[in-house]
Amino acid sequence: MGIQFREVSYRYPSGSINFYQAISNINLTINEKDEFIALVGHTGSGKSTLAQHMNALIFPTLGEVEIFGSVVSKKRNKKIKYNDLRKHVGLVFQFPEYQLFEETVEKDIMFGPMNFKVKHDEAEALAKKALFLVGLDESYLKRNPFNLSGGEKKRVSIAGILALDPDILVLDEPTSGLDPAGKKQLMELFTSIQKNTGKTIIVITHDMDLVYEFASRVIVLNSGELVFDGTPEKLFHRDDLKNYSLDYPETIQVLRAVKTHFGKDINIYKKTMTEAVLEIERAMKL
Amino acid sequence: MSYIDIKDLSFTYTGKRMILKDISLSVEKGEWIAILGHNGSGKSTLAKTILGLLEPASGTIEIDSILLKEDTTYDIRKKIGIVFQNPDNQFVGVTVKDDIAFGMENLCFPQKEMLEKINFYAEKVGMSDFLDKEPSQLSGGQKQRVAIAGILAMQTEIMIFDEATSMLDPFAREDLMKYIKELHREGITIIMITHDIEEALLADRLVILKDGMIFKNGLKEDLLAHPEIFENSFLELPMALRIANHLFAGSEELKAVKDFLWEYNLGK
Numbered sequence: 267m268g269i270q271f272r273e274v275s276y277r278y279p280s281g282s283i284n285f286y287q288a289i290s291n292i293n294l295t296i297n298e299k300d301e302f303i304a305l306v307g308h309t310g311s312g313k314s315t316l317a318q319h320m321n322a323l324i325f326p327t328l329g330e331v332e333i334f335g336s337v338v339s340k341k342r343n344k345k346i347k348y349n350d351l352r353k354h355v356g357l358v359f360q361f362p363e364y365q366l367f368e369e370t371v372e373k374d375i376m377f378g379p380m381n382f383k384v385k386h387d388e389a390e391a392l393a394k395k396a397l398f399l400v401g402l403d404e405s406y407l408k409r410n411p412f413n414l415s416g417g418e419k420k421r422v423s424i425a426g427i428l429a430l431d432p433d434i435l436v437l438d439e440p441t442s443g444l445d446p447a448g449k450k451q452l453m454e455l456f457t458s459i460q461k462n463t464g465k466t467i468i469v470i471t472h473d474m475d476l477v478y479e480f481a482s483r484v485i486v487l488n489s490g491e492l493v494f495d496g497t498p499e500k501l502f503h504r505d506d507l508k509n510y511s512l513d514y515p516e517t518i519q520v521l522r523a524v525k526t527h528f529g530k531d532i533n534i535y536k537k538t539m540t541e542a543v544l545e546i547e548r549a550m551k552l
Numbered sequence: 553m554s555y556i557d558i559k560d561l562s563f564t565y566t567g568k569r570m571i572l573k574d575i576s577l578s579v580e581k582g583e584w585i586a587i588l589g590h591n592g593s594g595k596s597t598l599a600k601t602i603l604g605l606l607e608p609a610s611g612t613i614e615i616d617s618i619l620l621k622e623d624t625t626y627d628i629r630k631k632i633g634i635v636f637q638n639p640d641n642q643f644v645g646v647t648v649k650d651d652i653a654f655g656m657e658n659l660c661f662p663q664k665e666m667l668e669k670i671n672f673y674a675e676k677v678g679m680s681d682f683l684d685k686e687p688s689q690l691s692g693g694q695k696q697r698v699a700i701a702g703i704l705a706m707q708t709e710i711m712i713f714d715e716a717t718s719m720l721d722p723f724a725r726e727d728l729m730k731y732i733k734e735l736h737r738e739g740i741t742i743i744m745i746t747h748d749i750e751e752a753l754l755a756d757r758l759v760i761l762k763d764g765m766i767f768k769n770g771l772k773e774d775l776l777a778h779p780e781i782f783e784n785s786f787l788e789l790p791m792a793l794r795i796a797n798h799l800f801a802g803s804e805e806l807k808a809v810k811d812f813l814w815e816y817n818l819g820k
Contacts, residue, residue: 278689308721314692417592443638472720516792519791524813550803551803
């Protein structure tokens with residue numbers, strides 16, 4: 267099961283024939299369990315377009331996407347119940363906090379399940395559970411979402427998708443607009459949701475420090491093409507990331523500079539500030 | 553009298569919790585300041601009150617000797633261009649071209665000049681190939697670049713960037729920073745609102761907000777000498793400085809590494 271992309275290309279409908287191809291010839295398998303995937307690439311590389319294929323919000327121009335057993339291609343298949351299929355993959359858009367609209371947090375989270383014809387009582391229970399998963403307690407249920415802080419709003423909007431109990435959760439730049447502490451907290455939250463539920467989580471991001479510290483797999487898009495699929499370790503060992511407009515994590519950049527300047531035998535592949543400090547202290551003693 | 557003069561400014565949405573508390577701040581013409589602070593510290597609210605988008609509970613704002621009041625709001629807005637965090641908040645045009653033109657149209661730029669400027673600034677932000685596209689077809693980062701081009705084209709005396717780089721990839725971000733440096737050299741007054749210290753360190757002066765109040769206001773060199781200022785306001789120093797601050801300086805070699813990391817950070 268999970269999601270399989272087979273030679274998928276997508277071109278946005280537009281008057282101009284020269285309009286750029288958003289993604290081209292993508293082959294990719296997403297497992298339905300136990301993955302924490304970072305989807306990275308420069309602005310306009312096709313990340314969001316790829317993500318929207320994952321729950322059939324858009325249909326491939328060429329090729330096919332198999333989503334939990336249903337094959338989605340250019341031609342709409344009347345046998346496929348697209349709404350059922352979308353239950354498998356929850357998509358959280360950029361700035362989801364702008365999509366809150368109900369008068370209480372509880373109603374907002376329940377909106378999704380109710381739309382999928384879940385009974386009121388059941389939806390209430392799902393809302394509670396989802397709120398707990400995003401690290402907020404029951405006291406938030408009756409609060410007005412518009413009086414929450416930016417980070418809390420983000421959590422509530424993510425809970426709205428979690429309440430649908432998707433197998434795979436896709437988040438489009440969830441950390442943008444948060445301060446460094448907020449970013450870290452949110453990534454830790456995803457890690458714990460991933461561990462507690464076994465759901466596969468896919469996060470679109472530009473932040474390589476977060477990718478290095480949290481992801482188990484990285485998919486890199488460059489001008490619509492898939493150019494890398496593997497572990498963060500393997501990605502950051504490559505020396506050609508500039509070609510894909512990607513930075514190295516800050517720890518690697520700083521350790522590399524120290525290594526070059528002092529000519530010491532330093533292992534530059536450290537994920538956190540503390541690890542980097544210990545490595546420098548170790549190497550400089552030799 | 554400074555170019556921008558904010559005195560005892562307070563703001564509240566509800567009448568209870570104060571979002572801004574007694575903010576007094578002066579900015580000189582041509583200065584580049586960064587306003588830093590954690591989420592919810594009041595940074596964006598401050599920008600919105602400067603523009604007259606929000607009405608302060610008390611205090612005054614004067615820009616270029618014009619006191620901000622209901623009947624002077626338009627005169628003051630003509631002087632200020634602002635780029636918001638989420639480009640969807642400032643899209644109005646049917647095509648990218650229309651969108652870049654919108655601000656200039658409001659300022660009654662002549663048609664010919666407008667067209668030249670559209671091409672010039674689209675080029676600057678690398679969106680020349682997209683002029684006839686619909687903004688809705690663009691990625692988040694591309695939209696942000698279009699929004700930036702539209703504001704730059706207005707050539708206002710003051711530019712406010714409110715977390716403007718949050719949706720850009722590192723290279724697009726570097727390009728924008730280069731361009732802001734150019735604006736600074738041309739004498740434009742720049743206010744950058746951010747929680748990214750690396751970005752903030754490009755400014756001459758840092759103003760750190762914490763819980764709606766000015767926590768620190770000073771030259772960056774002076775503030776950086778006290779890393780605890782940043783930690784106490786939930787801000788994260790660049791990795792090189794954090795490593796430098798945590799290294800045990802027990803030997804000459806480690807002291808040399810510390811010095812090197814400071815140099816490295818300044819050179820970036």
